[in-house]
Amino acid sequence: MADYFFQTKQLTVGYQVLPVLKDVTIGLNKGEILTLIGPNGAGKSTLLKSIAKQLKPLGGSVYLEQQELAGLSGHELAKKMAVVFTDKLYTEMMTCEEVVASGRYPYTGRFGILSDEDRRIVEESMDMTCVSELKGKDYNKISDGQRQRVLLARALCQQPEIILLDEPTSYLDIRYKLEFLATLQRLAKEKQLSVIMSLHELDMAKRISDRILCIGRDGIERYGTPEEIFTEGYITELFNIRTGSFEDGSTDAELPKPIGEPEVFVLAGSGSGRETFRKLQRAGIAFAVGILYTHDLDYPVAQALAAQVIAVESAEAMGEAHYKEARQMIERCQHVIVCREKFAPWEKVNAGLYRYAETYREKNVEEWIDKQTGKNLKRGE
Amino acid sequence: MEKCCIINNMNKRADKMIIISKKEHKRSKGRYTAAFCFLLALLLFLMACNFGIGSISIPLRDVIDSLRGLEIEDTYENILWQIRMPRAIAAAVLGGALGLAGYLLQTFFHNPIAGPFVLGISSGSKLAVALVMVFLLGNRIRVGSGTMIVAAFIGAFLSMGFVLIMSGKVNSMSMLIVSGVMIGYICSAVTDLVVTFAQDADIVNLHNWSKGSFSGITWNNVAVMSVVVFLTTTVILWLAKPIGAYQMGEGYAASMGINLRRLRVMLVLLSSLLAACITAFAGPVSFVGIAVPHLVKQLFQTAKPIIMIPACFLGGGVFCLFCDLLARTLFAPTELSISTVTAIFGAPVVIIVMLRRKKERG
Numbered sequence: 001m002a003d004y005f006f007q008t009k010q011l012t013v014g015y016q017v018l019p020v021l022k023d024v025t026i027g028l029n030k031g032e033i034l035t036l037i038g039p040n041g042a043g044k045s046t047l048l049k050s051i052a053k054q055l056k057p058l059g060g061s062v063y064l065e066q067q068e069l070a071g072l073s074g075h076e077l078a079k080k081m082a083v084v085f086t087d088k089l090y091t092e093m094m095t096c097e098e099v100v101a102s103g104r105y106p107y108t109g110r111f112g113i114l115s116d117e118d119r120r121i122v123e124e125s126m127d128m129t130c131v132s133e134l135k136g137k138d139y140n141k142i143s144d145g146q147r148q149r150v151l152l153a154r155a156l157c158q159q160p161e162i163i164l165l166d167e168p169t170s171y172l173d174i175r176y177k178l179e180f181l182a183t184l185q186r187l188a189k190e191k192q193l194s195v196i197m198s199l200h201e202l203d204m205a206k207r208i209s210d211r212i213l214c215i216g217r218d219g220i221e222r223y224g225t226p227e228e229i230f231t232e233g234y235i236t237e238l239f240n241i242r243t244g245s246f247e248d249g250s251t252d253a254e255l256p257k258p259i260g261e262p263e264v265f266v267l268a269g270s271g272s273g274r275e276t277f278r279k280l281q282r283a284g285i286a287f288a289v290g291i292l293y294t295h296d297l298d299y300p301v302a303q304a305l306a307a308q309v310i311a312v313e314s315a316e317a318m319g320e321a322h323y324k325e326a327r328q329m330i331e332r333c334q335h336v337i338v339c340r341e342k343f344a345p346w347e348k349v350n351a352g353l354y355r356y357a358e359t360y361r362e363k364n365v366e367e368w369i370d371k372q373t374g375k376n377l378k379r380g381e
Numbered sequence: 382m383e384k385c386c387i388i389n390n391m392n393k394r395a396d397k398m399i400i401i402s403k404k405e406h407k408r409s410k411g412r413y414t415a416a417f418c419f420l421l422a423l424l425l426f427l428m429a430c431n432f433g434i435g436s437i438s439i440p441l442r443d444v445i446d447s448l449r450g451l452e453i454e455d456t457y458e459n460i461l462w463q464i465r466m467p468r469a470i471a472a473a474v475l476g477g478a479l480g481l482a483g484y485l486l487q488t489f490f491h492n493p494i495a496g497p498f499v500l501g502i503s504s505g506s507k508l509a510v511a512l513v514m515v516f517l518l519g520n521r522i523r524v525g526s527g528t529m530i531v532a533a534f535i536g537a538f539l540s541m542g543f544v545l546i547m548s549g550k551v552n553s554m555s556m557l558i559v560s561g562v563m564i565g566y567i568c569s570a571v572t573d574l575v576v577t578f579a580q581d582a583d584i585v586n587l588h589n590w591s592k593g594s595f596s597g598i599t600w601n602n603v604a605v606m607s608v609v610v611f612l613t614t615t616v617i618l619w620l621a622k623p624i625g626a627y628q629m630g631e632g633y634a635a636s637m638g639i640n641l642r643r644l645r646v647m648l649v650l651l652s653s654l655l656a657a658c659i660t661a662f663a664g665p666v667s668f669v670g671i672a673v674p675h676l677v678k679q680l681f682q683t684a685k686p687i688i689m690i691p692a693c694f695l696g697g698g699v700f701c702l703f704c705d706l707l708a709r710t711l712f713a714p715t716e717l718s719i720s721t722v723t724a725i726f727g728a729p730v731v732i733i734v735m736l737r738r739k740k741e742r743g
Contacts, residue, residue: 076638081636087633099629102626113687
């Protein structure tokens with residue numbers, strides 16, 4: 001633990017005397033990205049605030065370059081650590097450029113007058129986060145997404161060695177979300193900037209993080225690399241997901257599966273069925289799927305949405321047993337939706353099933369779904 | 382937008398940007414200079430008006446002559462030097478102090494309609510001064526400017542303390558203002574009681590004073606208030622940078638390494654001191670503290686403290702000189718209380734601010 005650029009030792013954080021998180025011990029090297037994930041209200045922001053010295057820790061300590069943060073003056077710290085938090089910023093009559101320039105605070109003189117060098121750094125920072133177009137605009141009159149990028153520029157302007165961000169991408173559209181995180185990643189690599197941030201986008205967290213800290217309802221649960229964190233079923237447990245499901249491999253979230261006995265059999269595979277599964281989910285029609293290899297693109301979605309999945313382990317071959325099971329299912333449902341026409345040589349069983357299903361096949365899927373929805377509605381009444 | 386994030390050309394672009402930003406910088410600098418000149422000219426003009434206009438009007442030439450040290454008619458000389466000059470200078474200095482106090486309180490509470498009068502600070506110090514005056518006059522002790530300031534400061538500080546306690550208890554800004562107004566009413570009521578039941582003849586003055594007026598100010602008063610206000614303003618100007626950071630929000634200020642607690646204490650002390658100084662000499666003056674910072678912001682198109690501090694001072698001076706001129710001359714020989722006039726011009730500004738804020742939120 002001794003050589004980390006940034007580390008906390010047995011850090012306990014909270015408000016007044018009530019600890020929110022206990023014994024947080026983490027370490028981060030220069031240029032690494034640490035992401036905090038976990039449910040709302042678990043204490044991610046509290047931890048970030050305590051690291052930024054905006055909240056007094058209840059115990060333990062934080063170190064930056066082996067130096068205890070408590071011993072560092074606010075001014076010195078401001079040159080090393082920048083924060084982008086969610087507090088409201090009062091920016092009466094300030095242009096975006098002025099907001100960004102406010103990040104130069106620790107470097108300017110008594111009256112805060114910007115030098116040419118300061119101005120150059122302001123421009124550079126605005127360029128890096130793609131907000132140069134906004135420089136003359138009133139900060140109060142731009143969108144939330146633009147604000148998040150302006151705030152990042154402000155933080156970069158501070159030329160920090162470590163940057164703390166609290167849900168920095170929550171208002172960004174997908175393009176800017178990617179650009180924002182790519183910028184962070186680039187800075188981390190090029191300028192050896194260390195990043196600690198909380199993210200609600202698990203897909204992004206999994207892709208960008210060097211380390212992830214999972215904060216659950218009862219404190220720190222896991223700390224490690226994305227591969228160590230995203231193990232089967234863990235996220236469901238961390239967030240206590242009760243409705244719908246989350247798939248750790250693809251980081252896809254699905255809405256809850258339709259309830260009831262399967263009404264239709266979907267012949268899918270090779271990724272041909274996913275959209276049909278979701279369509280059926282939207283219509284509220286329970287369905288069965290077969291026969292899928294567990295490595296099939298359709299498999300995780302089927303697993304999340306189908307009432308029953310007839311599946312084969314990837315190393316095994318499809319056999320008579322699977323075929324029989326599928327046939328039984330088709331007979332029970334009396335309806336089949338066929339998502340694919342062609343089958344690989346090793347999928348002879350599926351090809352057979354295709355021929356068998358011909359009599360039950362619904363040619364016009366849309367129409368059938370509409371009809372079925374109507375029937376279900378009537379039954380509901 | 383397309384060029385965004387392309388690292389090539391970035392340096393070239395950055396260079397160009399700096400040139401543009403320098404130009405913009407110059408333009409705003411020009412605006413600031415022009416606005417300062419405008420305020421200064423207005424101040425001189427109103428000062429001259431205040432010297433010359435009154436129940437006896439003094440020709441401008443005589444005013445100038447007298448200022449240059451030439452002999453003029455004795456009546457003129459007396460009126461000018463003993464009455465109008467100290468009064469006009471006091472109006473300018475105290476007006477400036479009021480504008481500045483309003484700006485500090487608005488910054489402190491992040492609330493555009495905060496001010497020493499609205500928050501009850503003026504009334505608190507008024508009460509303290511009234512009590513001290515009645516007590517001392519009753520015991521036949523003369524009341525000097527220093528005593529008045531100290532009393533006013535204690536009163537201002539106590540009511541500020543109350544406002545701070547309230548601000549810790551109520552989260553909403555409008556509730557804070559309401560509690561300030563209530564405190565103001567209570568203090569005013571008690572002051573009126575004290576004034577009504579005090580019998581000494583001197584207290585007629587006190588009555589006048591408790592309504593707010595720049596009349597009866599001596600050179601001695603002017604000297605004391607100028608020293609206090611000048612020192613306070615210098616300290617405030619010295620704090621312009623942290624005040625600017627504080628203005629953007631406490632979280633931001635903290636992340637810039639500012640000692641928030643110390644800055645807060647300083648802001649409270651300085652604004653109480655300014656408010657106390659005004660109350661000690663002119664009684665409570667309403668709305669200047671709210672209206673001036675807002676008008677000045679519109680004029681300068683910025684809220685930066687480094688500009689706002691001197692600008693609010695000048696603006697407050699101009700506003701009070703103007704209002705005092707009207708108070709003296711509108712229904713002469715009857716003099717209006719200064720708050721009557723400042724309210725007429727200041728209150729609409731407050732209404733406009735509130736309407737605009739609502740629009741921005743909605």
